[in-house]
Amino acid sequence: MPYAIEAKGIVKRYASGLTAVDGVNFQIPEGICFGILGPNGAGKTTTIRMSYGFIPLTAGDILILGRSISAEPRAVKALLGVCPQEDNLDPDFRPREGLAAYARFFGIPRPEALRRAAELLDFVGLAEKASASVRELSGGMKRRLAFARALVHRPRVLVLDEPTTGLDPQARHLVWEKVRSLKKEGVTILLTTHYMEEAAGLCDELLILDAGRILEQGSPRALIARHMGEIPVEVQDPSGLAYLRPPNLEDLFLRLTGRELRA
């Protein structure tokens, strides 16, 4: 059986000379949630954009369900659901119409598209906003609408670039809950995030990138055990009281990628 996503020696060198991704390999089996972590500039977004065909590869190839994104971009993009980092919802359409208009690009007939639009708006808790103006939606609502849009053609592989950045705790938990329920249905999920609790709570498998290369790969639990062992971490609360807690993913992340700030 082919992998949901397979990256084979992928390289991205921009015209500026910057090598954002430098020979990365990974395989994502179907039905798991796979997270890419890394500080800013590590190559997460470049990797994810290459995987949905937005950025052409300098070298290597990415296979989605066994088919090359470089060789068959149209066919492969039809298999993927994409929720990008920036808001690119179409403000010219109201949510329900926008979903239906988007569905048309995947060859979904209009009655079916409208039915799915209603279903998805319900799924992300936006049924009441079906006919609101997209410009008037809050940041969290826009994010959820973008999430719904990524699902309109029932993709088997879902790509989420920082799906919860800027969301309040309620909206973030809603997205997590939806990701879990999609995973249960057998959808493969590739996501990037800056939130270690999100990575630890959602992802079966993690890839830690830095400077365009793979630093580590494994399940959250295995990674922590490998690098941090059972050594408790000493922390201080604001009153200066010190206490010990077990190591978590954030401790591991900082140990692997260092503490200095990135571009």
Place this chain on the structure above:
Amino acid sequence: MSPRLAFLVWRRNLEVYLRTWFVNFLPPFLEPLLYIAGFGLGVGSLVGNVPVGGGLEIPYARFIAPGMVAVAVMQQAFFECAYGSFIRMYYQKTFDALLATPCTLEDVAAGEIAWGATKALVSAAIMLPILAAFGLIAMPGSLWMLPAALLAGWAFAAGAFCLAAVVPNIDTFNLPMFLLIMPMFALGETFFPLPESGWMHAVGPWLPLTPLSRLCRSASLGTLAPLHALGVLLLYSLAALLLSMLGTRWMRRRLIP
């Protein structure tokens, strides 16, 4: 390029356009009426008849009627694929969203430019019956203006799309607006016949709008030779094809790293 996906991009724009159809149909409907009133009757009473060659003289209102069609074609196509495409590409990120569907950039560009050409055609199609009703253009000869509107509109739309691909920000459109569109509007044999000599005589015929306004005028007088018309249409088609390819390439360079 996939014709089916390019058509869907075109249809997306059509759907948005029809959503506010009343506001969109109003300008091409009102504009000729205002021009006829202001220029045709107002200025026309001062100007009298205008020579159009071959010893023929026509009232000023009849002179500017086809000029108005040519100007509308240029402006509709230009505004749609300069400002309209830029807003969708830069502010709304509509192109980015479409690129996550099976569409490629070639499909998006083709759909956008085809839509600009369509808007040019629509404005000509709305103006034609109004001008004919006022007796300012001859029928059926004036029907030549429709294919001309589509193909010249295509060329202007593609040229505007090239600009949308390269301008750093939306204010930069002021430059082509004042250096290209306004001179064509004024000197493209739209509102007065080009003089027999002098700098206007030298520059005017080379403006990309001039062949269109001349074609429209001959069509409106019923004196257009079909072979000549086909030649002009072929010229605009070639320009449209070339500029479409160029605009697509530049837009790819801008959006795809």
